Amino acid sequence: MSTASAYGLLGAVLVGLGLYGVVLQAEPLRRILAFNLLGGGIFLLFGVMARRGAGAGFSGDPVPQAIVITGIVVAFAATALAVHLLLRLQVARDVPAPPEEPRA
Amino acid sequence: MSGAWLLDGVLLLAVPAIALASLLSRRILPALAAFVAYGLLLALVWMRLGAPDVALTEAAVGGGVTGVLLIGAAARLRMPEAEAPPGWPLRLLTALLSLGITAGLAVAVLALPEPAPSLAPQAAAQLAATQLGNPVAGVLLAFRAIDTLLEAVVLVIAVIGIWGMAPDGAWGGRPGPEQLRLAEGPVVLLAMLLPPIGIVFGIYLAWVGADAPGGAFQGGSILAAMWILAWLAGLVRPPRIDSLALRLLVVAGPALFMLVGLAGFVVADGFMAYPAAWTKPVILLVEAALTLSIAVALCLLVAGWPMRRARA
Known part of the structure; x- marks a missing residue:
């Protein structure tokens, strides 16, 4: 088995671990953490495809590599959005909503 | 070996x-x-x-x-009261599901076709036309430039989404908590020593990305990390989110990228095509603007939404 395939299996294991965490963790912050573990595994699978496509003097196919760079940054943006929603939710729970005005 | x-x-x-x-x-x-x-x-x-x-x-x-x-x-989060852990049937079911997906992916990895499909030869053949030495930069800024543009736009949308969480009355103020817990101790010394080195390194990474590993994302995130460090140490404060300069910085990269893309209709073969003689200078210009915007957007994504009522 080639080194790339071994890392491909690692990616598969990480996806499974992350998925287990996303489904079963109780705390939302831990779910976000598990979502990032899962993402790392998926990116790794892309990296394995890139590595197997090495050729033309490059150490890997640059197209999947570039897509993964994009993916890591987008995953961060999604994580930031989720984390700040969580923080906002806590503030919203602390401040009870004002009573609704009766509608005419 | x-x-x-x-x-x-x-x-x-x-x-x-x-x-x-x-x-x-x-x-x-x-x-x-x-x-x-x-x-x-x-x-x-x-x-x-x-x-x-x-x-x-x-x-x-x-x-x-x-x-x-x-x-x-x-x-900052209060951890919720420990709930009863999910029962064993759910845990077993989830474990089976995860194992099944891992097994499926493993089979897929082991059954990948030989020889592996690859776009490396095409990228190599076209790389000379971009005058770039780093094939990944070639993909990000020329061959698949639209992905990179959309990704830069995603960062802007995420910043808008987080700002939109501002409570009533806090809109326009400085993002993030007013008092940070880390504002003393060794982190302050680190925040004074590291940024001069980190800023040079970040700019170097962005600049060298055309020909060697590096680029706008990597350089931009190092620059962002330096600001975040100084922010955590209480040395800098984020600007108010109604600052026009801040908003211009966030959109500068994607906006320039989009303008260059549209200019391709007039001076080159179509959307996101570059005129042959100007390819490298245009790419470097777009990359510089993207680095700046990415760095600012990453800082804002960490800082969060304004919490305090803004004083005019």
Whole structure:
């Protein structure tokens, strides 16, 4: 088995671990953490495809590599959005909503 | 060669172990520390897969900036009362589901076609036309420029989404908590010593990205990390979010990229096509603007939404 395939299996294991965490963790912050573990595994699978496509003097196919760079940054943006929603939710729970005005 | 095998073996054991530690740790801070280590180990895996550009991004964004974001949130969030853990049928079902997906992916990995399909020859053939030396930069800024543009726009949308969470009356104020817990101790010294080096390194990474591993994302995230460090140490304050200069900085990169793309209709073959003689200067200009905007957007994504009522 080639080194790339071994890392491909690692990616598969990480996806499974992350998925287990996303489904079963109780705390939302831990779910976000598990979502990032899962993402790392998926990116790794892309990296394995890139590595197997090495050729033309490059150490890997640059197209999947570039897509993964994009993916890591987008995953961060999604994580930031989720984390700040969580923080906002806590503030919203602390401040009870004002009573609704009766509608005419 | 034996050294490389040893490194592969250690990584193949350590990465799942640290992922498991991150999932199973009872307290949240050790779990997050394990996650940062996971990001750094993954960066080593990317080096072993011959992808230094991805390794830099994973270490800076995947481990570093995401880690700071999550640890900052953990310090501010009250952890909910421990709920009863899910019952064994649900855990068993989830374990079976996860195992099934892992097994399916493993079979897919082992059954990949030989020889592997690859766009490397096409990228190599066209790279000379872009006058770039780094094939990944060629893909990001020329061959698949539209992906990079959309990704830069996603960062802007995420910033708008987070600002939109501002409570009534706080709109326009400075993002993030007013008082940070870290504002004393060794972090202040680090925040004074590191940024001069980090800023030079970040700009270097962005500049060298045209011909060597590096680029706008990697350089931008190092620059962002330097600001975040100074912010955590209480040395700088984020600007008000109604500042026009700040908003212009956030959109400068994507806006310039889009303008260049539209100009392609007039001076080249179509959307996102560059005129042949100007390819490299245009790419460098777009990359510089993107680096700046990415750095500012990453800082704002960590800082969050304005909390206090804004004083006019």
